[in-house]
Amino acid sequence: MNLFKALCLVLLLISQAAYAGKTFDAIKKRGEIKCGVTTGIPGFSVPDSKGKWTGIDVDVCRAVAAAMFGNPEKVTFVPLSSQQRFTAIQSGEVDLLSRVTTHTLSRDTSLGLNFAPVTYYDGQAFMVRKSDGIKSAKDLNGATVCVQQGTTTELGLADYFRANRMKFKSVVYEANDEVAQAFVKKRCDAFTTDASGLAAERTRFKNPSQYIILPEVISKEPLAPAVRHGDDKWFDIVKWTVYALLEAEEMGMTSSNVDGFKKSKDPNIKRFLGVTKGNGKALGLSETWAYNIVKKVGNYSEIFEKNIGKKTSLKLERGLNALWKDGGIMYAPPLR
């Protein structure tokens, strides 16, 4: 029962010794990272047929593990519902929340979280049945909309209809699967979540071609990994792991060609790969941390294309998530 789990997490929050060891030290000692992911959203975090977790959020966790331990498999994945996620990260049940979580002001402050750089720029959209003849979100006046509990989309939905002076009825489910099921069974006229999430769910429907995603994107949903307040060292590692993924793409390094770069004379590349020492020590990691990320997990583009890109069933374009020099807004500060 979820309430029971929530209760346990609260108890954990209450009973955790006030000045427990820092997250970084605890992870080092434990030898692996506990990473909070979804209970299953294709392309972001979902177990495959062999039970191995895959997805862009999952690979971010693996990249952090590669940076810390040189081994991307030193991660335990903890599936969390959208309601459990914050209590789980606050209470120390997980070290890192990499779970399609939108970065907002209130989460950054009153929830006691620190958000690492955005790993996927998303926006909330609606999916409807083709046969209903709806062409725009503006046609949804009076509609019943299915939405998942405790998400920013639940708020975005109410805001959008309020701003456009339209009426709606929401049906709120605890789990993403239930939302999708209810939509397919026509309990509601529209299904709303992040556009990527809609694309992901649609791949699981029986007849994906019978559903369309409406063109309006009604909110900004920057999805970012988060850690709890209280250990800046750990926060830095997560932050710079994400930047390293972007930087590697910008430098043209991939998991297959990274070894060739080791002989490069470019000072930026030498610093990045740890040939010139300094970055690793500053982060409290080995000097080959960034090399390990690229070698064992890949760069941002590799992760993107493998999990949600055009060759996958989600078929998502890079769009905003392209590097800054390719017309997107992905940008890493200098790694020096």
Next chain:
Amino acid sequence: MEERTPFWQDPKKRSLVYQGVTLAIVGGVGYYLFKNTQANLTRQNIASGFGFLSQEAGFDISESVIDYFSDESYGKALKVGFLNTLKVSVVGNVFAVLLGGLVGILSISSNWLVSRISRGYVEMVRNVPLLLQLFFWYTLFSEIFPSVRQAYNPMPGVFVSNRGVVIPAFEAHPVWTWVLLTILGTVVVIIPLIFSWGKKQKEEFGIERPTEWIMGAALILLPLIVWMIGGMPTKFEVPSLQGFNFKGGFTLSPEYISLLLGLVLYTGAFIAEIVRAGILSVNKGQWEASEALGLSGWRTLTLVIIPQALRVIIPPLTSQLLNLTKNSSLAVAIAYPDFVSVANTSLNQTGQAIEMVGLIMLVYLTFSLTTSFAMNWYNKKIKLTER
């Protein structure tokens, strides 16, 4: 001179010391947990306190007894959830007792078929987890009923689809509130008064008054008078399909119907067992004595057996009523916006887990204590009085 016993040899004083020590330990642990939590929250910069209750909630709630809009406060949203829990548990308890009572009596019937069907229902329902049953009813609802545009129309103005059952309703008018209040007042105040008057008449003067008739008349006439004074509004609102959904009328959502059905059937099975046990606990001699006096089967049951069985039935029945109320928190699984569901959403949007879980516990404690207080009072009333 009397010799003073040292205090450790005085059992009274000794037990006082034990109790003091226990109290100090419990208090100390409680204080430590409280301080520790506070320190943890401050260290992680997590907001605390109940200030968020007056902030704008910003989310919609699918059904509500009172008017609610997404720009209202968390406090109001929680109130909506509270009333939704009340709506399902009060109605559910009434139906569960009726169903359980009926099945309990039927299962000791001498009719082979009737008693077997009752027993079969009890055994089947009681042994399947409630959550599964809720999923079953909810799925059934969306599978067997058509989509809103192909809604069944069994009677004029009544529509059944997988979005729920829509029935015509009286148009909103202030009189209806008063009529409802009158009905409530009659049930809570006037009927018990008539009952005790009738009892007194019988005990003191030996006169049998037709109390059932007077009660029935009061229940019908009093609201009718209020309705007539209020101007006799008769306007009906007939639901019609407009755009995506039915407009007008009164909607029973599939979530509410499945939850109510699931809770009533599940708890009803347990109550049936309690009622059966209660009736069987009455000595066989009572049946025979009653028969010897020439009482009919029905009068034997209502005048002799059930009053004695109630003493056995009431205490376990109380825990079943409490169970139904607590089980209604499973609503969240099938999208019914009960208190736990709304509290979960609020918890997630504000992140104030400790406060919200505290509130949830407080609310269920209040529900439970109120129910058990009422049932204990009733239990005391019906216990064996010797004259």
